Amino acid sequence: MHELPITQTILDIALNHAHGAVITDIRLTIGDLTSFVDDSIQFYWDIISEGTGAVGAKLHFKRIPARAKCEACGREYTIKEEGLLCPHCGSHRVAITAGKEFFVDSIEIQEQTP
């Protein structure tokens, strides 16, 4: 549900940077600690990009796994695969190092004929 306003924002950002050119690709970076779902964004995208300079643009989703670094043993690990507590020493003294990202990384536009 909350992907609708988010998708609208993605469209606004892309159109703003395209300056009227046709947008062919949009690269998004999404951390696993955010609550945004690729399929939902794609679903709304197909509807709201209709009639804009971004219609038909391909969305590329780059997911960033949630990672943590153990402050007890110093090792890094991926939370989804290895759990929240340090899988090496069991410590709960850890720092989240990745997974909160949520941004439009770049867009591709068609060359404009001079």
Next chain:
Amino acid sequence: MTHIPVVQNILNANDIIAEVNRNKLESAHVFGLNIMASPGAGKTSLIEHTIRGLSGVRVGIINGDTAGYDGDALRAQNAGATAVHINTGGNCHLEAHMIQDALVYLDLPALDLVIIENVGNLVCPAGWKLGTHHNVLVASIPEGADKPYKYPSMYHGVDVLVINKIDLLPYIPFDMDYFKKGVMALNPKVTVFEVSCQTGQGLDAWYDWVRGKIYR
């Protein structure tokens, strides 16, 4: 094909309005709390107790719900607060622009504290800044000790954790050590209160904390 680097935060538009809300609260010397939790954890009960427990503090409440029911706002009013109800029309969390609209209905110079009761949801509300000074998560014993592990973004994104319904600890298997290890892993700086809105246990420490944050 031309490549255009963008690198723009998608939640930026929300964050900008949250900043406007924050400035509005601060210019009126009002302290703001955003209370989040799963449905049934005790958000409304905690708010009712807080309104009554902070005697002399002038409180405004903004209630967010997905449906038209405004019973929570009535409960806050009965407890002595001014309350505004937001019907999100099915949206699963409150966003900064909804708070911007709701703040118009509160006479901020006549208040000391604004408490926002977010939509009952343990997934998305933490991602959306509202402009309050602190995010508060209400957890409750019957939910189970595994919730930090299952909903890491919520537990990661709050400043204060109120563990409610601790009067049920003798009756419900709840591994507090496992729960707190998950909390500490995600959020080592979080301030924790253990309370029961049923018996009143632990609430004084919570009231003292809130009172200490209020401007005057």
